[in-house]
Amino acid sequence: MSPHLLVDTTKPGWWSDGVERIPVPTTTDADTHDTGAAIWRDPSRPAEERIDALVAAMTPAEKLAQLGSHWADHRSPDEVIAPMQDVMSAGRDTFEGAVRDGIGQLTRVFGTAPVTAREGMAKVQASQQHLLTRTRLGVPAVVHEECLTGFTAYQAAVYPTSMAWAATFHPELVREMAHAIGTDMAAVGVHQGLSPVLDVVTDYRWGRVEETLGEDPYVVATLATAYVQGLQEGGVLATLKHFAGHATSRGGRNHAPVSMGVRELRDLVLPPFEMAVKVGRSASVMNSYTELDHVPAAADRWLLTDLLRGEWGFTGTVVSDYWAVPFLKAKHGVAATVADAARLAVHAGIDVELPDLAGYAQLDLDDPEVAADVEIALRRVLRQKLELGLLDEGWTPAEPVDVDLDSPRNRDIARRLAEESVVLLADDHTVLPLSPATSRIAVVGPCVEDPAALMGAYSFPLHVLPRHPGLGLGIEVAPLPEALRSELPGTEVVVRPGCPLVEPDTGQIAEAVEAARDCDVVLAVVGDRAGMFGKGTSGEGSDAPGLDLPGDQVALVEALLGTGRPVVLVVVSGRPYALGAFVDRAAAIVQAFLPGSEGPGAIARVLTGSVNPSGHLPVQVPATGSALPHTYLAPPLGQDGDKISNLSIAAAFPFGHGLSYTSFEVSGPVLDATEVPTDGAVTATATVTNTGERAGATVVQLYAADPVAQVTRPVRQLVGYARVHLEPGAGAEVTFALHTDRFSFTGLERARVVEPGELELSVGRSLGDLTGSATLTLTGPLRRVGSRPVLTTDVSVRAIQEVAG
Known part of the structure; x- marks a missing residue:
């Protein structure tokens, strides 16, 4: 048992993971269901008959409970991993209190605190056994988790970010990755993954660009659909997010309103969702936090019902983004009370409230219109549980076992994805590939010795483990200098930070310049370190004021170029940064979009030539950071030229660009x-x-x-x-x-x-x-x-x- 999983000896039959104590049931309560007689538990009967029987057996409170979730999470206000978590989590009920009438879902059992696969399974088992034996009807819960860069769990493989998948232009490999993620999650008792992200980039300043598949709707659609197919083939329900328009917020600011007409919505934002629904057959959709033309997505019946279900024929469940229902009151002002917010959301078409049952618990089933909306949502939820086998007689949660979530299979897929995602932007053919005969290489950059800087904000090492510093990354990852030493065993690798990531330089640039002058080649490794809500330069809530490299990194690159030594610029980032000033001065420029745990080795192998670069840009790389926003899909009036403005929006490197060591x-x-x-x-x-x-x-x-x-x-x-x-x-x-x-x-x-x-x-x-x-x-x-x-x-x-x- 790991040191962060504690047995509570004051209460026999209870255990704690430092988040919330969960009762381990030992006996069946006398007033629970009779499982043998329940029609709804009989898999030989028609699905609708089973659902009819279960709905008829439910009390109003039991019906509403199926439309919510419970998050066993209590943390300090400075430890949030979801927007306004400190405010919205206040007063959360205990597990026993929250599930007294059953519950629809369990929120992030593995992704909240560091538990091993076996420990997480024990936690799921305890919760599910409680639902089976200590609630009246004994209906199990759907367990959901994040899984964008892999299963967001302790000791799990960290794959490249979505932007890196997009740079591969390789749907089959994305599908293979998603299938591996799905089989891992299914093996430990998880039913639903809150991925992929189908937002089409329109402003590179937005913090969540790293989570997207770029700026072209067809690339986003095909790769996201491949992910959906792979995850669901692996046994886990996929969830499309964020429906719709989340990435088109004003100014690239997280959660800001969206200014967009119906044509841009239809032709740019919606096509990936349409393909993932119609071709990928995605089982679930999550609403966007934003508001489009002053209508919040969580309250938009046209979007969530008329379009999604009516036009596209979607038959799965719609889940709310975390606290999107109470946000209708708190952030949008379209509801006077949380109960009113719940009424708007369920009528719009949100079936399940995440991460907790808050607003939906207050729905008034004596109101015929509300009762009708609840009935529709409830039947969708129960149908999905039936399809998962959760309503079958004799269903029990899996026994806890050891599961290798960072297996050789996973590492191999992560390696191939990382290698195929690295983009060679520019090359004057004088330095790359690096020669084994090179005597000394300077590796300079604020994060060169931090392998976490190659991971996305939704990876477990960055999403959760910063609050548990004694556990490190939870997986083995070699930093880039070590990977280079492995590829070039006869070469001395000199490492300098160069400058802080965002804070002002205090003399480190001068130290880096001095070291660089004594080397044959300089690798200037610049870019981002992902983090949530301003704790990084990329990631959810970590929006950028512009597109120049963060902090003093531009000054660092200029100083290194001034040494007269050949400089290879290596950008490891979640978004494209303005590189026009360096195009004709660097010996080569390499772009890696947060390539994950196998990223250091992939970058090293591309630099040394043991891997021929093959990535292509899923976004433009801007020349300057002064003219925003702009993507390649602008009509003629939105393109560069004609001297109609003093601000040039020409790209340094166009969409789809990518060089190779062959021709x-x-x-x-x-x-x-x-x-x-x-x-x-x-x-x-x-x-x-x-x-x-x-x-x-x-x-x-x-x-x-x-x-x-x-x-x-x-x-x-x-x-x-x-x-x-x-x-x-x-x-x-x-x-x-x-x-x-x-x-x-x-x-x-x-x-x-x-x-x-x-x-x-x-x-x-x-x-x-x-x-x-x-x-x-x-x-x-x-x-x-x-x-x-x-x-x-x-x-x-x-x-x-x-x-x-």
Whole structure:
């Protein structure tokens, strides 16, 4: 038993994890249910009959209890891991009191305090046995956890952040990772994961950029859908968040209102959710904290019911983001009381209140309208429990066992993801790959010896363990200098911090410059260290005032460039930072988006060439931090040029950019038809060849331009992509199958349409490296797209040439 799990000897049958004591039931109360006679426990009966029977057996309090959760968490006000946790947690009931009528879910049993897999399972078992034997109906709870960069639990693998997954452009690998996360969580008794994040980036200053999959809705949609499929194949329900518009808050400020019209909402924000619902079959959705056009998402029936369920056919559960229900009173002012807030939320379509049962416990079931809304939500909750097997006769929680959450399988997936995510932005071919003959390398940066700086804010080491400093990271992670020494055993690696992360420099820059002058190569490692609510430079509630590197890191890089030694700039960050000042002065620039526990080794192997870089940017990298916000999807009026402003918004590196230690040529596209009807389809074939001397991978990208439309459109927008690995001299044909639905947009009448006219299809290795184009004409009448649009571009890759030699 670990030192942080304490047996309470004053109360036999109780144990504590330092958060809340949980009773371990030893006998069945006399007034509990008769399990043998319950129709709802019989798996041979039709699902609706079982649900009818259970609903009929419930008291009003038992019905409401199923619509809430309990978080066994009590901590000091300075230890929050959720917004306004110190305020909203005040007066929380004990476990026994909170579940007297049962409970719908259990909140973060593993992710609140450091417990091993066995200890967490014991905690789940005790809670579930209490529900089974000491509540009248004995209905088990759904156990949910965070799982964005892996299962957010002690001693669990830490995968790269979502932004890093996006840089791989590799849905199959993301699906493999999610499946591993799901099987680990299912093995310890977790049913639901609060991931993935489908917010489309519109302002890089937003702290949660690291949690997103970038600024292109198709990339976000395809990778998030792959995650959903993998997690649910692993046995855990996925939860899409944050529905909708969370990343488009004013000024990039966490929780700020959203200013957006219906077309931007429909064409930019909603497509990833639509694909994850219709293609991924996600089991759950979580509302956004924000408000769109002055309507909070938690109270928006159009969003959560009319659109999500009516238009898209979603049949799962909608869960609230933590305290989003009482926030309708406290933060939005659309409810006079918490009871009023609950009434608005359940009518809008939120089925489960997280993380505690607060507002929903106050719902008045004597009100026929409220009772009808509760009945609908309750049946959804019970149907999901039935599908999970929780309502079956004889169901019991798993016995606690040792589970390796940081297994070799997990490490292998984390390693491959990290390696494929590293982006080589610039390379003058004088330094990289680093030579084993290099005598001395200076590694300079404020976080170079802190491996936690390569992890996301929702990883357990950063999310929870800072409050338990004696436990370290809980997993083995070598810092970057150690990884470099392993890759270059004959090279001396000199380490200096250079400057603090955010505080003013106190002479460390001068020390770093002195050390750098005596080295052959300088690695300037700059960027972020993630943390929650201002305790980091990236992460939830850690929003940026601008896009220059935090603290004195710009001054540090300038000083290192001034030494005359070749400088390789390595940016390890959760968001893109302005790098335009360094593009023509650094020997090379490498971007790593918080690559996780295997990140130090991945970066080292890319720098030394044992791994050929293959990552591509899922966001632009800005040249300057002065003109915000801007992403590549702006219409003509929002693009750089024409001298209409003194502020340039040109990117230092465009969307999709990524270099390699080999070279590729992309040609095409060749269309199978130059004219198709507005309800037709076309194939576009590109050819890619590895013209260099070593094996490598690149991402072939297909963009569409709609130069004349009834509403303004992005100058170009990605409509398909394929990651292709090629041996030296080898080539491949990449064929994109495009239904005309893929060119649809929200028109003047606020409906999705395909419009006749000319389109331009272009291919290349980035938005800034388009090497060929073809014109496609859509003929016939304007067509309204139906309720089942084609959302994906099917891609096939065919080898066309043997490896040379």
